[in-house]
Amino acid sequence: MARTLNVYYDRGLVGELVQDDGGRMSFQYDASWLGKPEPVALSRSLPLREAPFTQKECRGFFGGILPEESNRKIIARILGISDKNDFAMLEHIGGECAGAISFLSKDEAIPAGDNRYHKLTDDELAKILRELPRRPLMAGEDGIRLSLAGAQDKIAVRLNDGRISIPRGSAPSSHVLKPAIDTYEGVVFNEAFCMALARACGLDAAAVEIGKVEDIDYLLVERYDRIRGEDGNIQRFHQEDFCQALGIPSEIKYQSEGGPSLANCFDLLRDASSAPAPDLIALLDAVIFNLLIGNHDAHGKNFSLLYMPDRSIRLAPLYDLVSTVFYPELTDRMAMKIGKQPKSALIYPRDINRLAADAGLGAALARARIPVLAGRVLEEIPRIEKPHPSSESVASLIAARCEDYETRFSKK
Numbered sequence: 001m002a003r004t005l006n007v008y009y010d011r012g013l014v015g016e017l018v019q020d021d022g023g024r025m026s027f028q029y030d031a032s033w034l035g036k037p038e039p040v041a042l043s044r045s046l047p048l049r050e051a052p053f054t055q056k057e058c059r060g061f062f063g064g065i066l067p068e069e070s071n072r073k074i075i076a077r078i079l080g081i082s083d084k085n086d087f088a089m090l091e092h093i094g095g096e097c098a099g100a101i102s103f104l105s106k107d108e109a110i111p112a113g114d115n116r117y118h119k120l121t122d123d124e125l126a127k128i129l130r131e132l133p134r135r136p137l138m139a140g141e142d143g144i145r146l147s148l149a150g151a152q153d154k155i156a157v158r159l160n161d162g163r164i165s166i167p168r169g170s171a172p173s174s175h176v177l178k179p180a181i182d183t184y185e186g187v188v189f190n191e192a193f194c195m196a197l198a199r200a201c202g203l204d205a206a207a208v209e210i211g212k213v214e215d216i217d218y219l220l221v222e223r224y225d226r227i228r229g230e231d232g233n234i235q236r237f238h239q240e241d242f243c244q245a246l247g248i249p250s251e252i253k254y255q256s257e258g259g260p261s262l263a264n265c266f267d268l269l270r271d272a273s274s275a276p277a278p279d280l281i282a283l284l285d286a287v288i289f290n291l292l293i294g295n296h297d298a299h300g301k302n303f304s305l306l307y308m309p310d311r312s313i314r315l316a317p318l319y320d321l322v323s324t325v326f327y328p329e330l331t332d333r334m335a336m337k338i339g340k341q342p343k344s345a346l347i348y349p350r351d352i353n354r355l356a357a358d359a360g361l362g363a364a365l366a367r368a369r370i371p372v373l374a375g376r377v378l379e380e381i382p383r384i385e386k387p388h389p390s391s392e393s394v395a396s397l398i399a400a401r402c403e404d405y406e407t408r409f410s411k412k
Contacts, residue, residue, distance in 0.1 A: 004106040005091055007042070009033075010236055011110060014042060017062065017103065018052075019087040025059065028052035040307065042101065043240050044272055045247035060247035061240065062086055064301070065097045068250050069151040071136035078140040093137060095145025095170040096156055099225055100238035100307075102170045110170070115233065116143070117158055117165035125164055126214040128155065129179045143168040149241070149250065149301060150320075154178045158234070159220065172234040174226050180217045184327055186390020188217045193384060193391045194293050194321040195221075197398070200380040201373065203285055205318040210387065224306065224317045238307035239316055242268055243300040253299045255336045260300035262287060262336045263358035270360065272305055274312035282315050284359070284366060288373050289318075291334075291344055292405060293398050294325030299335035323394050325401075348408055370409040374402040 005017040007027070015029040027046065033039050034048060041048050043061040063086045067075060076083035079092050094103030104110055120128070128138060132153040138144045144166065146156045156173035158165040167173050180188045188210060198205040207222040225239040242265055243253050252258040260268075266280060273279040283303070290298040297320070304316035324330045325344070333342040339354030341347055349367055356366040381399055386392050 003087065003091075005087070005094070005103045006106055006108075006110075008102050008104065008110055009040065009042065009238065010100045013110075014101070016106075017058075017087065017090065023085070025055040025062070025087050026052045027058040027062065038311070040238070040311070042238075043247075044245040044268070044305070057247065059086060060249050061244045062090065064149060064241060064244040064250050065090065065094070065099075065101075065147055066250075067136060067148060067150065071151060071153070074134070075136050075139040078135060090147070093139060093145050093147045095147075096167050096173055097147045098149060098239060098241075100236040104170070116168035116171045118168060119163055119165045122213050126216060128166075129177075129213065129216050129218065132179060138166070145169060146173075148176065152178060153181070156223075157220075160232075172226055172236055174223060174228065174234055176221045176223060177211075178219045178221065186388055186394075187322065188219045189386075189388040189390045190326055190394050191320075191322045192219055193386065193394050194295070194323055194398075195319075196384050197293070197377065197380060198289055198318055198321055200384060201289070201376045203289055203318060204282065204315075205321065221319065224319075237309070239304050241301040241304045245272065245305055246300070248300065250301065253301050253335075255299075256333070256342070260336070261358070262338065262355060265300065265303060265336070266359035266361070269305075269315060272313050273315060274308075275314060279315040280359070280361065284361060284369060285373060286318055287338070287355075288369055289377075290321070291338065291347060291370075292374055292377055292402050293321065293323045294344060294401055295322055296324045296331055296334045296344065297322065302335075323398060326390075326394050326397055347405075352409075367409055371406050374406045374409075377402045378406075 002021060003019045006013055007015050007017050013030050014033045015027055018026050039048055045061050046053055066089050073083045081088040090103045137146045148154055148156055155177050157177050158167055158174045192208050192210050195205050195208045206224050209220050211218050211220055225237045226234050228234050242260055245268055246260055248259055255261050269279055269283055270276050302320045306314050306316035334344055338347055339351035341351045352367050353363045356363040378399060381395050386395060
């Protein structure tokens with residue numbers, strides 16, 4: 001029997017997600033949404049139209065909301081569903097998602113206002129963080145319907161007056177909490193340093209802070225798709241990552257597997273942004289910054305479009321900035337090639353020239369940004385707090401990379 005989920009954009013019914021008797025999924029905008037004076041599309045890959053979208057057309061967006069890899073499999077086992085069933089997973093955990101959308105059963109009305117939170121004690125928070133590897137996103141807990149894309153353990157929380165709470169139902173969160181990972185030494189401090197460094201260098205990156213409960217370090221990342229109003233309530237802004245906007249399923253997010261290239265990303269931003277000139281430069285700087293810090297995992301889901309209240313669309317702040325080269329067991333190949341070169345250690349001016357040609361940018365401008373940003377990073381590194389030995393080690397590694405790239409791209 002066919003099953004239906006109502007899809008809400010903020011608190012407005014935007015359409016229906018349907019799974020037919022054969023398990024195929026489709027999406028259709030609601031007539032009342034299309035009849036609005038200025039309706040908004042859920043995604044660049046789902047433009048406004050009356051006809052329904054097939055599973056092939058809509059899975060890139062809807063599947064892209066969900067967790068990935070082993071976490072997805074664990075959640076499916078806990079919920080008693082197939083890990084291939086996007087619809088069933090959204091039905092169970094699609095209450096508080098990235099962006100402004102949420103999912104409710106056809107016969108379930110959206111609450112007039114959802115402010116249900118459970119304030120955590122330190123003991124409760126520590127217990128949740130210890131259980132995340134076995135129970136990602138607290139899946140299966142009564143009243144918890146949280147979904148975050150990606151493979152890393154994390155949880156959506158609300159931070160209020162220094163206290164952490166768990167949203168219940170479709171209540172909005174304010175932060176993403178990412179605990180330490182045993183297999184990657186100091187990753188919390190690595191990411192905190194890289195994010196702070198990006199902000200210090202003038203890049204638009206999400207604000208972060210380090211926390212600790214019992215013996216567990218964690219990173220709190222402020223959500224750029226949420227804003228707290230004067231009344232204290234949290235408002236959702238819509239967003240979608242570049243894979244969703246391009247209709248590319250999460251399992252092929254890497255360029256080597258058929259995912260987006262940097263040329264695809266620049267083309268998307270040029271077409272979608274309400275202010276393409278500054279956003280294209282911001283994306284170029286982000287690519288260069290990832291090169292300088294050695295973040296090889298900057299794939300299409302690590303860049304997003306942010307839909308502003310004034311209906312403009314802009315490049316979202318940066319997130320998930322980690323020096324992956326700090327961990328020698330991880331790949332030396334970048335998620336997206338620069339020019340035709342997949343290895344950051346082998347990037348030279350000719351590769352930046354090719355990137356500029358692919359991205360529709362001036363080659364001289366693109367080449368010049370590397371020594372400029374490398375110099376800025378070297379200036380800011382001593383000023384960034386380094387509360388852990390890993391912070392110091394990551395800082396030294398990045399400084400050495402910047403000195404190398406300054407030499408490669410200096411005019412002779």
